[in-house]
Amino acid sequence: MAAPAMVLVLPVLLVAAVWCVAVLDGVLADRAAGHRGGAGRSLVRPGQEVARLLAGQRRTTQAADGLLRWAGIAGLIVASVLAAGVVPLGWKAPADLSVGVVWFNAMEVVAWAAVWLVGWGPDSALSLVGGYRFVAQGLAYELPHMFAIITAALGAGSLRMSDIVDAQAGLWFAVWMPAAFAAYLLSAAAMAFWGPFDAPLGRDVAGGAAAELSGVDRLLFEGGRRLLLVAAAAVAVPLFLGGGHGPWLPAGAWVLVKTLAVLALLVWLRHRLPVVRMDRWTEISWIVLLPLTMVQALAVALVVLARGGGGP
Amino acid sequence: MTLAVLLALGVLAVGGGVLVFVVDSMARATFCLLASFIAVAVMILMTGLAYLGTVIILMMIIEMVIMAVFMIMYMMNPAGLMPMSMFHNTRGAALISGLLFAGLTAGIFLADWPEKRGERPKDPTTALGETLMEGHMLTMMTLGVTLFSTIVATVVLATGRGRYDRLGDGLDAAHADDPAGGGVGR
C-alpha cells in the first residue's frame, strides 16, 4: 500500500478500533456488573452515546479559559493520530521515521499537557484536581515507559519501527523482555488514563478533568482518550509483539489481530482492577517498576553485546 | 519554500516568547513558551536532525507541564483573572534586551562561519551517538552521575523531614511516619 493511501486508511482504522474498544468495554462492564445478555445492546451503545453527545448542548463555566481547554482537547486528538502514524500497517508505516520510537514518546506526552489544560480550563475545583492527578500519574509512569521502549530499541539496535519489527523475525521481544513488556502495558493504560489508571476522570472527583465538559467537547475528549489508547496498543505490536510476523495471515491482518488482542487485554484490565490512587502508585512505580526496567535494559544490553554487538 | 517555512517558524518562536510577557495568565504564558520551543524544535527537524528535534519536543512538553505546576503554585494571578501588571524597570529592560538582540544578530551575520567539510552522515542519529559516546564516554558518564547526585542532594536538602524523622532513630520503625502512606509502605 502506498504511503498516501495509508494516510487515508489510518484514521478509518483508528476510529474502527475506538469503536471496538467501546463495544468491548460495554460488554465487559455488563458482565462485571452481573447483567445477563444484551450483547446486541452493547453493539449499539457506542452509537447512542455518540448521538447523545452530538445532540447535547455545550456548556462552559464562569471565568473559564476556553482557549486552553480547546487547545487541550484538540492537542489530545492530533497527538494520538500522529503517534499512530509510525505504526507499520503490515510492513510499511504511513510515516516510517528514523526515530519512530522517540516520536511516539514525544506524541504521547502531549497528553500530559492536554489533560492538564482540560482540567484547568473550566476554573472548577474538582476539575483541577483531576488535571493535577494526571500530571502526578505522568511523572509516575513516564520513566518506566521510556526505559521499556528504549529496551526494545536496544534489542534491535535501531529507533526505526520497521527495523525493530525485522529484528523480531525469530523471536518476539515480549518473550525475552517480559519486564519491559509488562511495564509498557501498564504505562499504555496510564498514558491514556484508562482502566486502573483513570483516577484523573474518577467518580470520586465527579468526573475529574472531564467534569465540566458536555456535548461535542466531551465527545472529542473521550474520543481522544480512546484514540490514544488505541495508538499505544498499536505501538506495542511492532515494539514487542513482532509486528506483522506470523503464519498464514498477511502482515496487515496480523497487526490488526495483535492490536485488538492488546486492546482486549487493556479493557479487561480496566474491569478487573479498581482504580489505582496515585499517592499509592507513585512509590511502587519509582521503587519497584523503575529499577526493574533498568535491570531489564541491562540484561538486554548484555545479550546484545554477547550476540556480537547490535548496531548498524 | 524552505526559507518561507523557516521564517514562519522563526516568527512563531519569537512571537511565542513575546506573548509570555504579554498575557496575564500564567497558564497561558507557560504554553506560549511551549509553542515557542516547539517552533524551534521543528526548525531543528527541518535541518535533518531528527533525533535532536524529536527529543527537544519530548523534553520541552514534559518540562513545560511541570513548569506550569510551579508557576501556578508560586505566581500571583495564575489565571489572569485580575489585570495585573508585573513588569519592573520596563524601559531599562527593553533597552538592554534590544541592545543584546541587536548585538547577537549582528554577531550572527558578521561571524565568519566555516564552510562545510566532508559528507553528511547517512544516519545522523548514530553519528551523534558515536560522537558523544566514543571519545567522550568517561565525560558523559561522569556528567550523568554528577547531575543525578546533584538532583538527589537538592531534594534531600530541601525536604523538611528526613529518614530519621520518618523511620525513627534506629531506622527500624514498622511503618514510615507519613501523613499519607505510599504503596510500598516505607
Next chain:
Amino acid sequence: MDLTRALLRLAARTPHVLIVPVPGAARLRMDVEDAVGSRRWREASGPADTDLLIVAGTPGPEMRTVLARVWELVPAPRVRIDLDTQASPGDIGRYLDEVPGRLADPLRARDEARTAARRQAADDVHGHRPGGPARGGAPAAAAVRTRLDEERQLLGGDGGPDREEPARDGEHEGHGGHAERGEHGGHAGHSEHAEHGGREGHAGHGETGGHGGHHGHHHMDMPLQGGLGMADVAEDRDGLALDVLNLPLGPVLPDWPAGLVLDVVMQGDVIASAEARFLDGARVPRGAGEFGPVVGDLDVTARVLAVAGWPGPAARARALRDRVRRGAVREEVENELTALVRRVRGSRTLRLMLRGPGGDRKADVAGLLESRLSRIEAHAAGRPTGEPDEPGRPSVRELGGRLAGAEWAAARLLIAALDPHPGPTARHASAGAGPAE
C-alpha cells in the same frame, strides 16, 4: 427527518441519570437506583453529564435552592423528575418510561435551551465585565454580584467576599452565568455556573484566584469577575505554602451521603480542615433507617466500591441489595453474597488502595469495609450478624475532624465507609444496620 431529531431519538434511549437523594428517603433512593439499573441507564458523574435529574424525596428549603442551581447546570436535552417520598416502584417505573419520549422531543429540547439562555440574557444587562479578554456572552461582575448577594440572603450565609472574616478569607463563590455560544442543532446558548448548587457543591474557583500572598488587602478594591476573591496563602499539611480554598462540597456529588455538606479548607487536594453539616437541619423520621440485616451493609459496600472506582462489584452489590429488599430469602442469594465477599476480599489492589497510612486506625477504610464484609458473610452463612460497629460511626461534628489532613480521594473513601447520616442523636439506636439516608 432532520439530523437533530434523529440524534435525539437515538440518544434518548440511554440517558445518563443523576439521582439526588434527600435525607430520610433511603428506601426511595434504593428503589430509584434499582429502576435505573434495570434499564441499564448509566449514572452521571455530574450535572454536565446529566440528561435526567431525579430528586428522590421531598427536599427542604435549603435543598430546594441547591437543586434549582444544579438544574441550571444541566445542559439540554434534559428532564427533571421530582419524586415524593411515598412514591412506589410502580410510580417510578411509570415516570421513567416517559423519559425517553420527553428527551427525544426536539421542540422541548429547544425550549429547554432557550429557558436557560433567557436566564443568561438577564445577566448580560449590565454589559461587559471589567478587564480580561472579551468573550462572547461573559456576564458583568456587577450582575453576578447581585445574584450572589441574593443567594447569600436566601441561604442565610456570610457576607460578600470583600468582608474579611478570619476563617472565610478568600471565599470563592463560583457564581455567575456564562453563555456558551457553541451550538448544535439550533440550541441557543446556555447559562452556567461552575458549581453544583448555591454555596453547596464545588465552588468554581480553584487555585486560580491568585497566588503569592503578599497582596494584603488590595483585592478588596478590585474584585475579580463574579465576585471571586483572591486566595490567601498558608502552610499546608506538608509544610508547603499553598493557596487556601474555602469550598463547600456536596450535597450533589456521585455516591455521596444524602444531604451532607462538607465545608472544607482545601490546599491542593489535601483537606486542611473540614466541617460537616446536613442541610435543612436533617430531621429524619423515625424508622427511616430500618432495613433488613444485610441491606445496609450491602449498600455501604456498594458505595465504597463505587468511590474506589470498581463499578462491576459495586453494581453486583447493589443488585444483591435490591434482591434482598424485594424479599429474596437467604438461600437464594447466599452463593452470590459469598462470591462477592470473596472477590472483594481477594483483591490485593483494593486492599492497597483502602488501607490506612501506616496502621492508622482512624483512617483505615479497609478495616471498616472488612467489618461490613464479615457481616454479609455471616448473614449468608446463616450466622447471627450482631450489632453494627457503632463506635466507628462518628457524629456530624466529629466527621470534620476525622478528615483533617486527608487527601480528597482518601476523604471520599472514608466518608463512604463511615456512612454518616443525620439522626436525632449521635448514636443511631436502630437494631439493624441503617444505611445512609
